[in-house]
Amino acid sequence: MNIVTKKPEVLVSVHEARLHYQVGGAFAAMRGKSTVVKAVDGVTFDIRRGESVGLLGESGCGKTSMGRLLLKLEDTTGGSIHFDGEELGEVRRHRLKKFRSRAQLIFQNPFDAINPRFTIRATLSEPLENAGIPRSEREDRIIKALELVRLPEPEQFLDRYPHQLSGGQLQRVVMARALILQPEFVVADEPVSMLDVSVRAGVLNVFRDVRDRLGLTAIYISHDLALVRYVCERTIVMYLGRIMEDGPTEDIVHEPLHPYTKALVAAVPVPNPDQSHDPLPIGRGAPDPRNPPSGCVFRDRCPSAHARCASEVPQPRPVGSRLVACHLF
């Protein structure tokens, strides 16, 4: 029986996490003009070890903010986030350093994520240096990390500057930097959205392979359902800082329950000109996040909204294999 040595199943546990920004300064507050933007507003979910979860939603829905909270790049203004049993708010100093080596971020824009004054070697040395890896071992680790992300002939890149590399190569370097300390948990924030379509598949496959090979727990943030479906077995759909639906990706794709998810799924283009394409009529753009609708935040765009939606915030309820936050269920 090796149950004793087994680590707890859940790696990341988010409970009622909130990230509220005060907009407007002290003077605006005095005149009663300041407002609060709720980037993340009461989000609860658990991520098991080795699971990969897609965070799906349109821009401004709080998915990137959620990712930043998970990595402690931003502190919650309410609720709690536990990483391997530790409350992130209490992780400081040397424990923060430890946490930084265990949880990593893959950036959206590789052209911005690498200091243009640094060579690739210097870029990849930085995390090693911070983790106290001796100088003699660094070169070896750097080469290994670059091989891991399938950058051919890594030696030739070491002394190059970022502007001498292509987007796909740069994104691999960004991935190598995230993986070089062998983290357990990786947040990938739209890692291919800045890349040319022709190199996306390559980078995505590297991401998938590395994740499987290292047994990473991963969060994949994207607005593109097709990408999330390609990478993640579970999907969390967010809208205006809240979770709308949370469940196995395939179930969500084949039978979306929440009206918002339905709209998202319907919006995915079908590569068949004969098939009728009928996106659901959800009106306009997302509402002003400073002034979201009362009750259900999606109600003003929802085709099946009714009186109750305006008065009561729908709580996530289990429906079959997933959680749906809608009064219809």
Added chain:
Amino acid sequence: MPEIAAPAIIKPRRPNILARMFRTLRLPVNDPFAVAGLLIYLVFIATAVFADQITTHDPTEILYTPSYDLAADLRPGQDGFIMGTTSLGRDIFSQLVYGSRSALLIGVTAAFMVALIGSIIGLVAGYFGRLVDAVLMRLADIAFGIPFLPFVIVLAAFLQPSIWNVVIAMALVLWRDTARVIRSQVLTLRTRGYVEAARVAGSSDFKIIVRHIAPNILPLSFLYGSIAIGWAILTEASISFLGFGDPDSISWGYMLQDAFASQALAKQAYYWFVPPGICIILVVSAGFFITRGYENILFPKLNR
């Protein structure tokens, strides 16, 4: 069979730190004004460095003519005094040459201190934000409110009237402009992806500031430092002219004060007060010409 040399593997050379610094601190040689400014500076610095060789007399010594009269109020050229003498019999040419030395000393140290203090405060305020930023920027507001010249005079009066106190007084007030500008630059830099990436990689705040942010603001601190050179020389001249300067060091401002107190204008001794005035104008405007040319390099969009 002749041996064929293996093609040398061309390793991309890593430019060393010095080369990189010089690249950021390129000299503005395309702007004619800036070139004129550079030339003036060159002459000015050479004069200050070789002052001992150039001068003909001790600038503070009371001199006598060959006929053992006090060499007072001599016209230029008389008795071998190139620019004549003061009312107390001191050589004006030698004073002018030594004046460049104190001007250089003051200009460079004040510029260095202003650039250093301003950059550090700007970096800290911009990077840490929130309370630190609020406190430091309110301090900058206070510094903006301080009338410059009276402050320097009061400080020089409280402490000893010396060159160094003038420099300190200037550093205490002039950091404000540098700090403001650098802070705003840091505000945009800190949101760059690579700064966040360094944080995720576990780098400390200090390391992020020194490695990722400071190199980007270096040209700006250089710009503000060079503006401070002109200000410093001008201020020292004003202070000395008003009589609050260091009585032991010869500066252009001191010469003007001396000429003024000796009623040189009434004596029509233009050779006494015009040269130091011209020197101040030349050096200060040369500084601004260089700054202007440098600004064009830094912000090419300002180009007409």
